Amino acid sequence: MQFISAAPAPEPDESRVLSQEELAQGWRLGCRHKALAGTEVFLPVDPVHAAQSAVQSVAELQLAVDLGTTSVHWEALDSSHVVVAAGATLNPQLGAGSEVMSRLAFAASPDGAEDLRQVIVQLLREIIASLPGQVKRLSVAGNPAMTLLLLGAPVDGISKAPYRLDEPGGRVVSLAEDLPEAYILPQLAPFVGGDLSAGMTALLMAERPPSTPFLLSDMGTNGEFLLALSESEYISTSVPLGPALEGSGLSCGNVAGTGTVSAFRLTPYGLEANCIGGGASSLDAGITGAGYISLLAILKEQGVLDERGGFASGATPLATKLARDFVDILGERRLNLPGGLFLTASDVEEVLKVKAAFDLAVGALLEAAGLSSGALTCLCLAGALGAHVVPADLESLGFLPPGLGARVRTVGNTSLAGARLVLTDADARHSAEALPAQTRNIDLTGDPAFGQEFVRRMHFCFGNRVAS
DSSP, X not given: OEESSSOOOOOGGGGGTSOHHHHHTTBOOTTTOOOOTTOOEEOOOOOOEEEEOSOOOEEEEEEEEEEOSSEEEEEEEOTTSOEEEEEEEEOGGGGGOSSHHHHXXXXXXTTHHHHHHHHHHHHHHHHHHTSSEEEEXXXXXXXXXXXXXXXXXXXXXXXXXXXXXXXXXXXXXXXOTTSOOEEEOOOOBTTBOHHHHHHHHHHHTSSSXXXXXXXXXXXXXXXXXXXXXXXXEEEEEEEXXXXXXXXXXXXXXXXXXXXXXEEEEEEXXXXXXXXXXXXXXXXXXXXXXXXXXXXXXXXXXTTSBOTTSOBOOOSSHHHHHHHTTEEEETTEEEEEOGGGOEEEHHHHHHHHHHHXXXXXXXXXXXXXXXXXXXGOSEEEEESTGGGTOOHHHHHHTTSSOTTGGGGEEEEEOHHHHHHHHHHHOHHHHHHHHHHHHHEEEXXXXXXTTHHHHHHHTOSSSSSSOOOO
C-alpha cells in the first residue's frame, strides 16, 4: 500500500522487495505496517484478470459469477455451454474490511452500503466488457452478506443477533439498467448462502455424486458447511473463519498465484518451499493458506510446535536445526523461512482460530445428525484451499477427526460450477431451489456455549481436549 501522508520508516527487508524510488513515494508492504487514525493511504485494486480462449467473437454469452468475500471468479459460456473465457480478481470491497462483519459495519455508515454495491456492479461491467460477446444472462452465487450488498438490500437481519434471512434468493433480479438480468442462487440460512447451495447442486448433478451421508465444506472467509443425510435432508451451519487461509491477515500471507508458496517439505538441510509454477520463494510472493497448513503440520510433527500452538525446541537433531532459525523481534518470536519469509507466533494463533472454528462446526454437525465421523462417506472440500492443501495435514493439525483425512475429496470451486449449471440446466436450478426447504440450520454462534467451546478447541488436535 502507499502512504499518502505520514509514511512510516521502512523496515530493512522491505528494500529487497521495493525500490528506493517506491519507498520514497510512500510504498510499504501492507503486512508490515498499520495505518494509524488520520493517515491517508492508497490501496491498489487488482485489475480484472481474464484468461480467454482463442475465440475471437461470440454472438451471445452467459456469465456465471462466484462472488466471494475475498475474491471473485467467473466463467463465460457460449450457446453450446462451452467456457470461452474465465477469470478472477480480488473483491474490490476489501478496502472496507477483509471479513463479513467489517463489510456490514461499513454498510451501516452513510452511503456505505451503496458504495459497496457500486464497486461490485462496476466490476461486473468490467468483466462483461472484457468478454468476446454480448452477455445475455448472468448468475451469481455468493454468501448472504455479499448477496445482500450486491442487491442493495437491508443487511439488518445479519448484522446483529438474533440473525434472520431476509433475502431467500432463487430469483431473477435487475442489478443495473446496463447489465443483463441476474439469477441469484438460493440462500439457505443467515450465513449459509448461494455459494453453498450452488456447491451442493454441482455435487448432486455430477456424473458420480457422493453417496450419503457426506459433508460439503467451503473454507472461505466465512466457513460454510452442509451435511447431506439423504437426497432430501440436509443440515447446515456456518462459523467465521476469517481471511487467514485465503491469504490475508498473516505476516506473509497471499492468495494463490505464480510464485506463491503452496507447501513446504523437510529435507536433511532444513525446510524447502514449493512454489506454484516453480522457482524460489520470496517475500513479495508470500505464502498461501495451504502453505501455512503444510508448514505447521511439519513443525508439529517435528516437535517444534506444540499442541497449544507454542513454539518449542524439539528433541530430534532435525528439530534442533529448525529451532536455530527462531529469533525474537519486538518481543515476538518468529521462525525465519527460505526466501526472507517468516512465521510469527501471531500467525500460528490466527491459524489456530480457524482450526478451532472448523473443528467445532464439524463436530456439531455430526452430533446433530447422530453420526460418527466414520459414518461419513467423504468430506468434500471446496474453495481455493482445497486445490493445494494436503488432507493429511488438516488431520494432523486437528481440523478433522482421526481417519477422515483419507476420505477428503478436493472438489474445487463448486460455487462457480453450480452457478454455471443453473444457467444451462433447468434440473440443476430446480435442485438448487429445493434445498432451502430440505435444510435445517444450526446456529452455532448464537449458542451461549459457543465461546467456551471455541476456546476449548484452541489446540492442534481434534475435539475439546488437549492430549497430555
